[in-house]
Amino acid sequence: MLKVEHLDVLYGDLQVLWDISLEVNEGEFVALIGSNGAGKSTLIRAIAGLLKFESGAITYNGILLNNRSPHNVVELGISMVPEGRRLFPKMTVLKNLEMGAFVKKARITRFEALNQVYATFPILKERAQQPAGLLSGGEQQMVAIGRALMAQNKFLLLDEMSLGLSPLMVKNIFDIISRINKNGISILIVEQNVPLTLRTANRAYLIESGRIVGQGDAKILLKSPHVKEAYLGMNPV
Amino acid sequence: MGQTLVYGILNGTVYAMIALGIALVFGIMKYLNLAYGSLIIIGAYGSLFLFRMGVDPFASIPVILVTLFLGGAILYKLFFSRLIEFPEGEKIKNSLLIGFGLMNVFDNLAFIIWTGNERSLTPSYSGVTFEILGLRVPLIGLIGGLLAFFLISILHLLLSRTYFGTSVMAVSQDHEAAGLMGVNVNRTYLISFAISVGLASIPSVLIGLQSFSATSGMQWFNKGIVVVMLSGMGNIYAVFPAGLFLGIIEALSIFLFGATYREVTGLVVFVLVLILFPRGLLGKRVES
């Protein structure tokens, strides 16, 4: 479904991503893990159209995404939940969700979409008229995910879902994301929380200093000595 | 005194309309279009041209509106669009500089083409006044006031009830997130800027009916920026009362100090507000 091939990304003169290749097949839940500054968010932002890249190609269902504007990418079928939630602070929860259905094809189905979002996140129905800026971190994360779902796209990009949330909330969110995936939405998630992510995802890629250094089945990676040492703080047995 | 107040209030409605255009662009993309006054004058010349061909000033508004809208779009595309990547402080500064340069271009071009002579449109109903509560209210001023109110209402509906309006709100609050929602951010900027310039058509006709000259643009920008500051830099809804406030203050100053210092009053108020209330009297941004 989504294919990234030999991507290079530069910030001005500084190269931050080298020769990145990965793919996400239909229905998969794929994780991109790595430590801070490894380039995870950069990659996902490049896919979403928020960053330009130098060389390489990104294709979605065969359509080339190279350097399209973010609004194009959404129209073509990929929604993103950005790092830090990025809700519209002065708008109500409801208005934020409605913004999610801004693309023309989503406007027609927005009432059903809204009901689905309320079904997934019941608390949002209660909070519908509150300004989004006043919600707790966990609730804001739900709005952000719900907002992305409103576009009824089949592919979701998730950037650092766990940041700033309590462990219980994180577990909660991951359960919901897993359910969303089981309902047919393909997911590419970028995360620092390695154990939980690898337990939830199908496959994973490891990124270090702007390069892909490993990939494979998520459960197997979880047991690999390298991952254990680098990300889980354990000494290899 | 009461008479002066009446004129002050009516002037205030014109100031509010000028401020509306400036505030719209500032609220959404943090540009301050210093050339806005010059654009108003260009619109005034346009209506003068049409007037000489027999078109009633108020009837010329739609034509001027469309022309200015398109002109504004071109200006944005050619010049202002390139600043969008800069951080906020740089954006405001550079937009001022570009506006400064454009203002020079427009004012001097206007001077060359039309000379520095004072002009005004003089339709048959120029001098018509109504008597209300013992005070004379000029017809044109009254129409201007009604137009201002009408304009703000339309803008409110546009911003709160249409998809475009909601996208404008979203872009002004977080343009990156808005892009992720499917909003064409660049096009939103372009259209908003063009609307702002198009809006100048109404004050331009009203000013045309008073008097104007090639270099009088700056003084109108000054009124507008004072009102924008008073209303909190980007708060569209506070613009109307803030405009009236300025008009009333000016009327008071005429009453107390005479007419020569009318211009200075507004600017002094502006400077005082800048110093005492860096966030404007109401300190809010574009509301949803």
Place this chain on the structure above:
Amino acid sequence: MKDLRKIGMAVCLIGLLALLPFAIRSEYLINLLLMFFLYFTIAQSWNLLGGFTGQVSLGHSAFFGMGDLITRLLWIGKVPILLASFAGGVSSMLLAGIVGIPFLRMKRAYFPIGTLALAVIAQITIGNILPLPTYLPGEYMREYRLFSRYYLALSVAIVTLLVVWRTVSSRTGLALIAIRNDEAAAEAMGIKTYKYKVKALLISGFLTGLGGSVFAYHQVSYYHEASFNLSWSFLPTLATFIGGLGTIIGPILGSACFLALNELFAITLGQIHLVIFGFSFVLIVLFLPGGLMSLSKQIKFALKTRLLKGP
């Protein structure tokens, strides 16, 4: 070593300029050079605040006019010109202080607008208070020598160059540049940004006031509000941008450029040269904000990399 050479060249150049009026008979040329010195003074003093410190003032015409006004009044009131000139600079500095100090407290973006408002207020107020033109009394007319005007202009220009150069090379200069680059970061590093901004403003005001005094000494008759006209704000901004914002040489190049183009265009095209200037300004802000200096840097860099790449 390089510095000594530069200083040596500068001294030679100044010596040449000082002796010039004796060699050249053309009043037109001497006048032209005088205008160059004047434009340079205003541009370089603006540059200290706008280029090196990043505080763009659109209201320097108020400082110029102030210096001009006070100098004119004093000088016609029998005060010796050098004293009057100094007083003009001081008065301008005071004006800068009174209005500038609160302005610098505002968010950076509102400083340009505030100064612009100041300039317009000044222009209108002076236009109202002193609407009549000023003339030189008979005896002053008889004693009028272009020479003395030339030397005042040259001295003021040299003073400006020295003051700005010394300021920029000192610790103050480092602080100013830090403020221009990132005021928040500078503040975080312990630099009292406000203090330095005020310093730059006061120096800039003083020097621009001196420029105004040159104008007062030079002009025979004019309307008082002429020196408060906003075009005296546009000039230093344009000249500095053309030459190179935040460089010492920038205003020299820019003023020379501006003057040359002004002379060329004014004769051939009339009013339209102002339109061209405005347009060029916009283009420079957009595409070459570093002015000619950055252009020369880019060319040098391009040549170097081409040479390094080799055959």
